[in-house]
Amino acid sequence: MKDNRTVTVLSVLAYNNPAVLLRMTGLFYRRGFNIETMVACQTDRPSLSRLTVTMTGQSAEIKQVRRQLLKLEDIVKVDVLEMADCAASSLALIKVSATPENRHAVLSAAQTYGCRVLDIGDTTITLEMTGREEEVNRFVEFMRPFNIVEMGCTGVTALQRGDTTIFDGLEG
Amino acid sequence: MKLNGSEILLECLLEQGVDTVFGYPGGTVLNIYDALYKYSDRIQHILTAHEQGASHAADGYARTTGKVGVCIATSGPGATNLVTGIATAYMDSIPMVAITGNVATPLLGRDSFQEIDITGVTIPITKHNFLVKDVNQLADTVRLAFEIAQSGRPGPVLVDIPKDVSAALAEYTPAPAVKARPIAPPKADRLERTVEILAEAKRPLLYIGGGVIASGAAEQVRALAEKLDIPVCSSLMGLGGFPADHPLWLGMVGMHGTRAANCATRDCDTLIVCGARFSDRVAGNPKGFAAGAKIIHMDVDHAEFDKNVLSTVRLAGDLKETLAIVTDRLDPACHTEWLAACAENRVEWPAFPTDPEAPVDPSVILRTLRDLTDRDTVLVTDVGQHQMWSAQFYKQYAPRHLLTSGGLGTMGYGMGAAIGAQFAAPDKKIALVTGDGCFHMNLNELTTMVSYKLPVVILLMDNRVLGMVRQWQKVFYQKRFAATDPERQTDFPKLAEAFGCKGLVIEKNGDIEPVLREALATADGPVLVDCRISKDANVLPMIPPGGSVDQMIESMEEYENER
């Protein structure tokens, strides 16, 4: 969740089986690959899952990661994309302190950034922010002075811009 | 004081009171072995023939003493050779610290020579593991490994040390031995509920497991059983947790358990489970196990509750403490009728055959061995028919005198474990009961016993077949004996002699006592006794997997006739 670096997105298509996440995590751990985020989801095809990994390594390392991933039996395809070429978003839930005095300020900040209010507690407000990672980070920094009491982020999911999809070039 | 990583490691072992380690040297542990050379007056290193032997030896050492066992192996194949031993310890909750070397940190992840991701490999079979990349973290990591290994439910912890870390210098500050983490006492309302249930119980039964041994709670079990007049049965792992000559003892429960114990689990109205986990070898049919009984489950591991069998009350905490509190709060009781009902299911052992020319019966060998050895004798077993015969016929009177791979069922466990046991208890007699299948797996460790002059008595139940698997083929596969009758021609006494070990033979009933006496008298090294038993000897009784006591097979002839 840091800014100003070239972030690479690995869009991984894998057979939908319970071991895939374990095999990928094991590979990253064993080889010492440092990933930033990883999210997994189903696709519209019942047999396939999609895993989106972001990382900031050198291109040689990224190639190595890709090649190692492709050796896993469960993995069908690995697309290496620049973050800039992707529609990429993540989501953050931020619980900030909100006393009666500053509640208004919190809510108007939320409005400025176009984020949703998910919950209002006695002394806190929970906001949902979505967008490109840097936007989300900027918002988090902006809210910091209000005192963030807890936060949860999802990691990045990304689709290549334009009409291309992860299924291009697949048979069947 | 500045020391290198290897010296820091050994200082930390000394802090924990370790004076014996089992291992095998290699490239990435050269630094550690160099330090072992320097520390040889304080830490004894036992070289085994194979890393697997070292891991089982550390396990046997830990089971005998209750202390953390330590083994060392080099990276790559050295580390993977430990895996079976670590898994064995994990399944039986044995405290162990396994130390492995690894390639230097810049070489990690590159498939370097003898590199393996042993922390990745051992995640499912360790309580926890560490890859130490900074020498400044080494001392605290080793201390933490010991703390984890012996806290709560014990188990193995692996510490992987890259070669540059074992060479690098760092400041070493001595620290006292770590202690097991405190265990929260059982909850008051649950204790109350337990006391209520037990006070009302008409047919209570104690079912003990390895947790009783780990917690050192044998006396507390006995106190509860005697005060409330409750019969006791045990899993394989709990044997020794209650004296087998006690009138309340019903025997082992489960697949090859006694009729009395298994009937009691069926008929009881309250089951008190102490450090046992309803494994499939005990509760073949978990839904039907102690059905209708109230179940009070005592365990230090919260995750055991309701894993296999649902309980009425869950008492999380140290067994010793829990049992003491419960016993203290209850009034003495009598369950004469229930005990009499249990006693009706006891099956007396047949008298010893008197014909000296009669073929050798394995149960007679084990019963004779029991008669000839004192109560301090530690019995180690391998896995299979001989293991079950040992559990059935070599009575256990006190904890830590039966070493057997219960959870993982590791064939080849015995040789290493017996070595560990003999180093743990140099003054005790160590007897290993093995089979020809198991012995063929790790007989290489005979050389270790000879080198160190360990007077282990090895009773080899030699039926020339893989007996337990063959028995299953007999019962469940219409006698299609696939790969269980290998027609091996090994001459075991000669093999023993080739290693520099004495070899003896028991061929007929009349040999049993004199040969066992001779074997037990051998003090200057191991002795192997080739006990030539019939390949058709069976382990009985037997409850088929998934079944209950009502399907118990007690005679193979009857069973075959019925089919």
Next chain:
Amino acid sequence: MSTHNEERTVLSVLTYNRPSVLLRMTSLFYRRGYNIETLVVCETDREDLSRFTVTLSGDSGIIEQIRRQLLKLEDIVKVDVLQLDECAASELLLIKVRAAENRHDLLILSQACGCRVVDIGQDSLTFELSGRGADVRAFIDKVRPYGILEMGCTGLTALQRGDSTIFDSLI
């Protein structure tokens, strides 16, 4: 999106921030055959701690078993078991839909559902939508007739409603 059951349980797991934690957790889930629906990881404001949000459906016995098994992992500090409706919870969906002559209809639909257009292709539109599983699923079903080209979802992150946090009662 990855759920078919709103009776979901959320496990909010606080762990030490170490590279092996994700592996240890996935290994545990795999080995014991626990079926989880989503798992997301993020850092927390405390440098030494990470937060995992796991969602799953299952009876309370299984969930309690999972909680106990998780707590046995050395790296895990705390496990909160929450019902989904006790949480402020969201996941995010990116979905690329075929859009040619019907582009206008799609834009109106997306607006009505409160989602953003994040990319416009020759023959496609990519939308971003956030919300709970049910909202996200409903949107997917609405655009399905147009032709879904691909989609990506983050999995759910969740905070307990009200003022309590995962850090409460930590020492």
